[in-house]
Amino acid sequence: MNNFDWSQLINPEFYILMEVGGVKIGLLVILFIIFAETGLFAGFFLPGDSLLFLAGIYSELLMQQLPTGSEVGNVLLLATLVSVAGILGNMVGYWFGVKGGTYLYNKEDTFWFKEKYLLQSRDFFDKYGGKAIIFARFLPIFRTFAPIVVG
DSSP states (O other): OOSOOGGGGGOHHHHHTOEETTEEOHHHHHHHHHHHHHHOGGGGGSOHHHHHHHHHHTHHHHTTSSOOSSHHHHHHHHHHHHHHHHHHHHHHHHHHHHHHHHHHHHSOOOSSOOHHHHHHHHHHHHHHHHHHHHHHTTSHHHHHHHHHHHO
């Protein structure tokens, strides 16, 4: 990371091969990005899909910190860790929606926020519920906002 260039931030390999003080933290960065993309309100812009694809390719490098002894074991452990990060992200997003939901219903309409849209979202999730959450997993922007709106 000696020759940092801002254009590296849009390159998923930058996150996978990241080192801090000689310690490889790529796995932690990937897990945080998956967590943030599924649970934090500001995570919608993160490169989750392309990062997961590259994580599978670089699974041997990523899993050097947690060696399992086999390539299949590395991929299975990586898939398990990513799944747990996504599930925890959804739980945090839902919790954030539960805790912040009452604030949103009492907020005045602005250019960025309209209570009408919040009510439409609630009606949509009342009608389609579980199906909407499952389909949202495959749509990047919705993956971030669905657990928050449901909460």
